[in-house]
Amino acid sequence: MRLNSQDAYQLLIKDVITSEEDWNQPENRWLKHCIYVGEAAGRIAAQMELDSDFARALGYVHDIGRKVSHPRHVIEGYSYLMRLGYDEMARSCLTHSFIDNDINLTAGGPLRTDTQAMMLPYLDSHPVNIYDNIVQLCDLFCLDTGYTTVEKRMLDISKRKGVFSNSLEHFHSALNLKVRIEEQLGCSLYDLFPEISKEDILHIRKDRDELERLLVVPMIKKK
Numbered sequence: 001m002r003l004n005s006q007d008a009y010q011l012l013i014k015d016v017i018t019s020e021e022d023w024n025q026p027e028n029r030w031l032k033h034c035i036y037v038g039e040a041a042g043r044i045a046a047q048m049e050l051d052s053d054f055a056r057a058l059g060y061v062h063d064i065g066r067k068v069s070h071p072r073h074v075i076e077g078y079s080y081l082m083r084l085g086y087d088e089m090a091r092s093c094l095t096h097s098f099i100d101n102d103i104n105l106t107a108g109g110p111l112r113t114d115t116q117a118m119m120l121p122y123l124d125s126h127p128v129n130i131y132d133n134i135v136q137l138c139d140l141f142c143l144d145t146g147y148t149t150v151e152k153r154m155l156d157i158s159k160r161k162g163v164f165s166n167s168l169e170h171f172h173s174a175l176n177l178k179v180r181i182e183e184q185l186g187c188s189l190y191d192l193f194p195e196i197s198k199e200d201i202l203h204i205r206k207d208r209d210e211l212e213r214l215l216v217v218p219m220i221k222k223k
């Protein structure tokens with residue numbers, strides 16, 4: 001079952017935003033990221049002549065599991081929406097973290113064996129579709145303050161989450177995903193999002209070079 005984008009938005013903020021001041025709480029910043037991902041997914045889908053309302057709804061709920069837990073938000077979001085019967089929305093909670101629904105192409109290092117065992121059967125039985133890909137890409141250029149470049153966002157993620165054995169492949173897969181989406185858009189992703197600052201665009205080469213240097217020396221992931 002699906003949610004339209006208005007209902008998805010309401011479900012996202014339910015019990016988190018109870019007054020206007022709640023938007024300014026630092027612990028609620030993730031909601032703004034979700035809203036930017038939803039808006040971006042809708043814009044990309046519209047340009048591709050896909051169902052833009054569905055894409056927007058998927059983007060809104062992709063991190064909804066953060067209502068329950070940040071580290072387990074993928075599983076928690078999936079379980080939450082499945083309990084409500086929104087199986088088509090639950091999909092984006094699980095697939096958004098894995099480029100092309102490939103369990104190895106994720107930020108923050110390879111998953112623990114037990115987490116992998118939980119997610120792998122679902123990912124294996126749900127081959128990637130264009131809506132998965134759109135949300136996966138949007139997650140990689142949407143901040144909680146707006147849009148940026150994939151290069152800047154991934155540099156920031158790598159500095160915060162660390163560099164692991166799969167990080168370089170993950171970065172290259174993200175760039176490859178961007179190129180594939182741009183082929184379908186018929187224009188550059190960054191042309192579709194003129195809100196991205198000139199400074200971020202000017203720094204693409206520098207950010208990419210810094211990432212390449214950073215990612216060739218993976219640490220051993222501690223869990």
Ligand SMILES: [Fe+2]
Pocket residue numbers: 033037062063139
């Ligand atoms: Fe996200």
